Amino acid sequence: MTATLADALPGKIDTRAAVLDGFTRDETGRGGRPPRAVVHAHTLDDVVECVRWCSATRTPVITVGAGTSLEGHLLARGDEVMLDLSAMTAITRVSPFDFTAVVEPGVTRTQLDAALTPHGLQFPVDPGADATLGGMAATNASGTTSVRYGGMRPNIAALQVVFADGTVHRLGRPVAKTSSGYDLKDLLIGSAGTLGVITELTVRCHPVPDAMASLRLQFDSISDAVSAAVAMLSSAVAVTRLELVDAASIAAINRYRQTRYPERPTLFVDAAGPTRAVLDDVTALVAELARECGCTGIDIARTATERTALWENRHHLFFAIKAAHPGHRFLVTDTAVPLSEIAGAVDAAHRCAAQLGVGITVAGHIGDGNVHVVIPYSGETYSRARAFSDRMVEYALSVGGTASGEHGIGLSKKRYLAAEHGGAVDVMRAVKSALDPLGILNPGKIFDL
């Protein structure tokens, strides 16, 4: 086994400098080095061949899909092969009666949903970016709908994985539940390509509710908005999205979209029902709970057109922030805290921003306690933005929260892993060493060995 990579995978290797340079930058503001080569895999055999070659030659390998990681998962040190699975886009099977579909890892979220829509089904995990399912599994992505449907772990039934020695195994089973053996499937989800390469996913699908409505609810304070969110969760109404944006975010949207929404903390809520009659009752209940918690303004969208218009402004938030800060780049925090700590975390963010002199906007998956603070930075303010981000993580950990709700640890949050998990990081290292003894799979991500 001394063939070159080009011999092992003829016609599938790219070493052009411009292509390799494309991997040196991502959303973190950190830089990486160009990898030594890109392997464009089209089949399971390609992946096996690549991993075997990397194993035989002790070459590190980084698996890449759409490249939308926010935490430096895909940055190279320079000696790595990038194993690109974005061409593995087969939707192998949709089984509506079983609420499952089998897909290759390069299938994106929107490609999957297009295949499911004719069956009245959806794949509910929506991280915003049109990421690949393989990448979403690798980072344990979640998003706006996780308050109702959960993130990737409960929505993946089974995986096919190529391990570091080139062996191929199936983890999990295509059933609603199993208690058979160790839960390797969930161990691989969120392991960021450090334990194996995901080459097939059996995903769980959910019915698209027959009736949906959206509400925009304004409050005088973040604290009132949090109370309303908890009241909704306590009432067991079926909200499918529960999003918070702060007054600064609304102000940015108003400037960008020429709108005149009250510049107050605002909840965006989706409610669903199996019938219009059920939905109307649920919507009325959501509005009533909001009012009881001090809601000062309610807009309800009932038709598809109205709902799109209502959410459109929320979806434009990041563009609005970008427009307000020309020439800047952006850090996005990703802490999650217990619900009782959300208001305190947002307060702390504003205090810290004032101290450091950084402008921030706050938006979050409030039903999950997952708050994203967006910090614009330029070359000279990067260190302040990074300091702010660090303080947010420290605050979250101090109240029992996590450094990452959904983006993953990657490179950016490695320094906090021990603060969050203590000696359990040694257990993670033991698992890594057992499954990848040569340390070739995305080395240096999540933790150092």
Place this chain on the structure above:
Amino acid sequence: MTATLADALPGKIDTRAAVLDGFTRDETGRGGRPPRAVVHAHTLDDVVECVRWCSATRTPVITVGAGTSLEGHLLARGDEVMLDLSAMTAITRVSPFDFTAVVEPGVTRTQLDAALTPHGLQFPVDPGADATLGGMAATNASGTTSVRYGGMRPNIAALQVVFADGTVHRLGRPVAKTSSGYDLKDLLIGSAGTLGVITELTVRCHPVPDAMASLRLQFDSISDAVSAAVAMLSSAVAVTRLELVDAASIAAINRYRQTRYPERPTLFVDAAGPTRAVLDDVTALVAELARECGCTGIDIARTATERTALWENRHHLFFAIKAAHPGHRFLVTDTAVPLSEIAGAVDAAHRCAAQLGVGITVAGHIGDGNVHVVIPYSGETYSRARAFSDRMVEYALSVGGTASGEHGIGLSKKRYLAAEHGGAVDVMRAVKSALDPLGILNPGKIFDL
């Protein structure tokens, strides 16, 4: 470290023969040997001390709670220490605003629910037996409500675990979601005490719905009942229980309870809503979907009293089966299959039972594809009952199912692990060796090293 166990844990050791003999039998019909001693742990320190002693002396240790395992998880070979956590019953904290509670592993399901009820909360995982939370986590238990709330994994946020070397680590975080590091929490759940000893659980609680109704729905065939169940799941109505019992089960109940229910395949369904108005609409929809799938008889219970009466007969099923087979013991299968394979699996069960000359009843968590077949046996028919059970597992595996939906592998299903997971069993072994290199934690369960 050459102290005796009695020196290490003074006053907490029991070696009386009658006590040790109590561990030699369980629900599987297999026999174990008396363990060498029982350790009654009251604190984390007791557990650490016991595991350290076992590690230093290479003594195997089996952790035990309520002892309700159905698959031989707690049977000893004779050289083990039984580490009894049933006295660790503190409910340390209930945090209603965070929808979490912190409990010791010996707290039972009903004890936890009693503490949650005043807050309008419930812990939804209901395996039937009043098991301990630690045991339920160790076996990844689920039950009648899992169709709505999932099993133990999504309902446990964090664990405190004593590992084989006596170190204590926290896995997971008390938040709604995290993408920080490897998912060791879910790896430990379902590992049956073979990777660590769970000494504390942070559980997720759910609001008790304000309004609930129950429906009993009769069908001419299992196939029609399955179609109705899938129609309900497809409509996104919030059913919280979705249980199937076959005609033979209804017949057993009729004889035992002097009732006259039509002896047909029957679905028991719970529906929930945030208000009575929503619930009435949901209930009507469930009934309509059932009728469209050939439902021949519908009973709806709307008050708490009516609901209890409706479910009571379902809850008495096992007693009814016992009364019908005096002097017998019972094997219970635990396969789960894709929903499209349920009717076929039940057909196969009846064919196989006829061939082998065993009488069976079928009841299952149909929304999860998890079918329990109950097979009465006496001394001379045990081998036939076991043969039937084996055939059910083989059938399930042949259609993509799992040997265990919720009871675990224990001793009883070890022989099927490789058939279900293939080479992934070697990955499980690698994880086991990394976390318990001396092999002292419940050795011989799930797989042999």
